[in-house]
Amino acid sequence: MYKIIINDEINTLGLITFQITNQGGTLITEGLLKTHLYVEEITSLECDRFKLDGIEVYTEAFGSTDIFNLYKFTFTEFLIKELGENLEEDYLISLYDKELE
Numbered sequence: 001m002y003k004i005i006i007n008d009e010i011n012t013l014g015l016i017t018f019q020i021t022n023q024g025g026t027l028i029t030e031g032l033l034k035t036h037l038y039v040e041e042i043t044s045l046e047c048d049r050f051k052l053d054g055i056e057v058y059t060e061a062f063g064s065t066d067i068f069n070l071y072k073f074t075f076t077e078f079l080i081k082e083l084g085e086n087l088e089e090d091y092l093i094s095l096y097d098k099e100l101e
Contacts (some may be wrong), residue, residue: 004035005046012037016045018052018075029078033071035036042071053077 001013014035021028028053031052033045044053056074 002047004033005044006033006035006037006038006039007041007044010037010039016047016052018050018078018079029075031073031075033073034068035071037067038069039071040046042073049081051079051081 001015003011003064004014011033013020014033014037016031016033018029018031021030031045033042042057044051044055046052052075055073056075057071057073059070059072061072092093
């Protein structure tokens with residue numbers, strides 16, 4: 001889990017992933033948010049790596065056996081933040097290890 005900001009004001013832990021697909025010259029922008037919070041309306045998401053705005057949630061999924069909610073959404077704007085290209089190898093390994101947890 002990573003620190004994320006929902007709607008520029010809700011600080012929490014969660015996971016965000018998104019993709020941009022070119023389908024015949026049209027960009028399709030979609031993403032997923034996984035968090036323990038229930039958020040009635042999501043308009044923006046931010047983490048250390050990027051910020052997404054203009055979010056429209058089209059699916060909310062809830063499970064009886066886990067505490068996480070899964071939101072599928074589209075978005076209209078994104079900003080990729082600068083990250084140091086010369087990250088230390090040990091730090092990169094720790095990030096990859098987190099992905100496996």
